[in-house]
Amino acid sequence: MTFTVRAPASSANLGPGFDSLGLSLSLFTTLRVTRQARTEIVPLGTDLAGTPADESNYIYRAMQITARRVGRELPPVRVEIETDIPLARGLGSSAAALVAGLVAANVLLGEPLGADELLDMAAREEGHADNVAPALMGGIAVATLDKVGTHFVRLAPPEHLGVTVLIPDFELSTSKARAVLPTEYSRADTVHALSHAALLAAALATGRLDLLRHAMQDYVHQIWRAPLVPGLTDVLEGATAHGALGAALSGAGPTVLCFHDTREDTGDLHDFLSGVMRRNGLDGRVLNLPIDLQGVQVSGS
Template structure:
């Protein structure tokens, strides 16, 4: 088995290139049910070869068959009941790891789609979504990553039911990406095991309003619809500045704000018809006040989801 960390072109007539977007899950009240595809991407070039090989620009990830993209490809083959031939995987990504931006979902979907394509597409898109959601445990990140736009979904008995939404083109996304990692397991570990009846009713009503706002384009409803009591208040101590952004961002031009996935990134929606300067200045000020190092990114919503092409020979 060979592993290397430098990217080298590898000509082959059996190569597929897969591009999978980042995603932001929950959007506040849509806990484990709502996801949004964003314009950061993981790109995987998979080539049928004589021996397994993994090369990547990502630090600290396995460079052998235990790599998550490779394991995802094997999961697809096992699910389809087909043998997986040896693969050379070239993996590049601009999705920050452990930041609540669906890096694991992008790796999972990229591996599934690459293997499915190379094996003659034995699984349909919906079957791919089912496999990915079962593996992740929820359909929000993987659904948005696979399909693009926004997704509202449930996972019942191993199968996903979903509504795919194309948000308005003028819905902008400002993202605060702190320079520290937050593992999903830690963020989930602080959640309570039970909730009050009042919090449950609050969650149901606001998640329903969020779904309605997204499907009808009622961006004026986002601020109220994204209000949450299930996870964000409990995760706030792990993310300095989160409470301030959730409480004050709309007074500086945001349409709504939410912790992105399990965090620590924080998402703010805004209308691209409006000047984002006051919102940008507010977010920079929060980082400064909290003595946080971080990056502010103005992203678009990825409308295409995961795509695959056959690259030309170099």
């Protein structure tokens, strides 16, 4: 028995939708899982160099979460792991790994868990749902996690909505990015966050691309994380003058996401983002990435 699991990257928050809004992007973590006599974990490629090649690997630990949930043991397997999602860049690499591992174990065990159970399990393990929901379901997700369960609405991306990402060549851990956030917010900042998150969700649901530059304003996390991401403020303040519909820190960063209209040329936006990196002494990549519509995929099972 051999099968493949492919889980996409994701971008969380999208500005004001802190821990509640995210979308799926077409970069992937891929597992090739084969039943055999003993367990082997095989990370492949330079991006995974240094990650554990044994049962302490995060993906295998995710597989064990599924097994414990259903009260069964995992059979011995060979798990080959590849990824083109850059690690610790705010593109949901850990969420993709978690989702891929949970789903792989579910397939191995005869699929005892449904999609809603997998989502709730992933959200509770990750601590929030805005990365794992898009990785599982694809598209745009509005998601919440509470004591009752994980609740989400999947939105199809509006027609002509495109994504450009600036991925700097340095890592930023989520724990470090969360550590700079305040423990309390003023009423004014809270109202600002609620109103803009609601406007952003409504704009994405109805295809109002003209509202994105206003809806993506945020005072909850981006202003506090800006010192950790050189050039972030320049992008947030200047991207719309160069063809972006709106801009946001992707997850905890340091990647920055810009929405654009796919009917328009993105050359000026790419030049602007590359210039921001150069002025701040950074190397990195500027890419147009399609929004992934499928979420996690299993083949060959």
